[in-house]
């Protein structure tokens with residue numbers, strides 16, 4: 181085996197963003213700078229060679245099935261190469277947690293796949309992307325590192341727990357009560373928890389996902405004061421779906437109040453939806469804390485998952 185490689189896959193985001201000419205760095209366009217330029221001049225971790233590949237160039241708010249399919253294909257390709265130690269994926273912060281969760285659920289790799297990002301564009305005088313990218317490379321090169329991880333502002337998170345919790349701070353992510361996997365400090369990793377556990381690859385799921393032309397439709401319903409049950413009735417009405425030319429809803433994720441409770445109007449509507457064959461999962465709109473299944477739970481709990489991750493989990497289950 182020749183020199184070990186770390187492959188950096190570019191998907192866009194603010195880390196590849198450029199400020200509009202003469203504007204301050206808060207006014208910029210994401211996904212402009214090619215990944216090959218992001219890695220130019222970066223020193224590879226000692227003993228490694230860096231490769232890069234542009235998989236997509238998008239603002240991650242626009243993430244879709246086609247980009248996920250391409251990213252999965254390229255991850256599978258590179259992870260299978262004996263001389264590749266790990267992957268780094270540059271990604272927008274906005275849906276980073278969804279991509280991380282998808283990759284961990286489908287691939288659960290024995291090698292590290294490290295997503296990284298930035299809160300300031302690449303050409304800002306105080307850009308945070310280069311340091312985040314250097315830290316991600318350090319994690320990918322660390323002996324024993326495995327699974328899908330996210331690195332931002334010197335912190336390492338597991339894919340299951342990572343969540344964007346701040347709209348503007350550089351330290352924009354948290355793993356909540358699960359805690360960080362560790363920190364990167366001056367080129368070294370201080371680990372606080374186990375790496376995400378590898379699993380046998382979900383080959384069937386991967387195949388179905390790569391062939392899919394659409395994901396099963398699953399929507400998120402937020403419970404709040406003065407909620408209206410008709411919102412759910414309209415969402416699951418097949419005639420409404422047909423009118424808009426979209427597939428009917430197959431699942432609903434409830435982002436409930438507090439411990440996953442739900443306004444009584446929504447509860448009645450969710451019960452009607454479930455009786456009509458729509459899968460309903462319960463999560464919470466709180467950032468922190470774990471939902472406990474309750475005896476005689478009408479709506480099963482999406483244990484340990486935020487609403488967006490519960491939605492993805494349900495879509496993958498329905499696809500499978």
Ligand code: SIN
Nearest residue numbers: 193194240272273274
């Ligand atoms: C994006 O998610 O692509 C834009 C925002 C960001 O990266 O912070």
